[in-house]
Amino acid sequence: MRRQDIGVLRRATPERVSGFSDGVFAVLITVLVLDLRPPEIATFEALLSLWPTWLSYAVSYLFIAIVWTNHHYLMRYATEATLRLLWFNFAHLFSMSLLQLSTAWMAKSELAPQPVASYAAVFFLVNATYICLIWELIDRIP
Template sequence: MSDGVVAVLITVLVLDLRPPEFPTFESLLSLWPTWLSYLVSYLFIAIVWINHHHLMRYATEATPNLVWFNFAHLFSVSLLPLATAWMAVSELAPQPVAFYAGVFFLVNATYICLIHELIDRAPVDEVLPRERKIMHFRSIATLFVFAAAVVVALKYPLFGLGMCICCLIVYLKPEAPGARSEVRGA
């Protein structure tokens, strides 16, 4: 089901793209806020999907908490097309960018719930203490950066958006850096 939701969200995101009014490259370039919004959102959805798949490897059963946390996570991600459209239409105005960063915060907060349910409950031989520590640090640190981005975006929207983009970089690879090299003599 999660894959289906992600596919629908990407489709909704794409449907909001509109061609320029005039058939010139200048008109196309004038839509840079829309293209930037779309690009960041598409990358964000891809990163969410990859990290979600990484976490779900640790699921052994569909507990009620896991199901609800997953629905909360998918709900928060489903707000992204709205936030993207508003940010693009406003040409990166402060309040829409702050809302966009707030969606990132919410997605990350629900991701932390998934980490708690899946990683913290996994046996030590599946997720080593160092890997758990790195995953927790990364998720909590980025949560604070997303919260700061909400506030910063109200005064400096491009800087707030840049803070969100920087956080995405740490999630490009879902595994905790170097953690798997310690597993059972690997």
Template sequence: MSGGEGQAVARPGLSTAERLSGYTDAVFAVIITIMVLELRPPESSEFKAILGLWPTIISYIVSYIFIAIIWINHHYLMTYVDVPSPRVIWLNFAHLFFVSLVPFATAWMADTKLARAPVITYALLFVATDGMYNLFEIEIFRHSAKISKTKYKTTRRRSLAALAFFVTAAVLATIESWLGFGLICLALALHLRPDASARWRRRKTEPTD
């Protein structure tokens, strides 16, 4: 059939990597929405009533930053993926499973004013989430020719350092919850910059005048 009404028009479809990124973005959006819905305003009309919500405010801010860091690192890490293997896809789902538990752990910690057991659980969730991210990262780098050996070693050292911080935070939380929570905040700083920046790679490959 050539031309005319009813002829199918070929349209480029999304690659598997784009679909994986799109699905992950949607999950992150839902998780943040759930956390926002957990926020409850004070019953009092006074500004000082906000101060009584300090556990909720602190817990929400830290969890929001954690999810933002995960998304940013995931976004740049996916720039190293051309065609994701089944293992990469399943590791991504496993990673999202632990991320999806962040609203629950955040709400429990906030409701108990950063009590020991909730903070320990919160820290262990960070360990599980970051541990799964490490496996996800390793699997992607193993099959990518886009990353240099130097960049690989630097990225892996930082990822393992962050994981060690989270493990230490979980241990310290068994002694004093504030120590564990404080170390979690410090560990987040290690992932503020993306592991795999596409912008850096573009600068290297762009022609110079």
């Protein structure tokens, strides 16, 4: 096999980037649910007292689902996996990984202002990195 053929085989493809991202999104949703704990007392009242945790989890789960759906459709426009696309994608996935920490902090604090602000900052960061992905793909349109 010629040297240039080996280089072609090693090149990242948009499909690999999407596949890797899908795996990360799956792990993020799985890790998110690990913070859910049953109440100490076996009553519905005790379960209802955990509403900040359940609300935080539900909003985060929905956010991950929306971001994954958008990412899935956006990556359909990728014709090549450029180095910039890879790094913007890693930045996007990193920002998504912060969601678990901010969700847990917000739930534990029972929606106190600073944890909620941290949670909002993560949402902003996720959207900012998503815009970077969009810009990279738009730059590649002939």
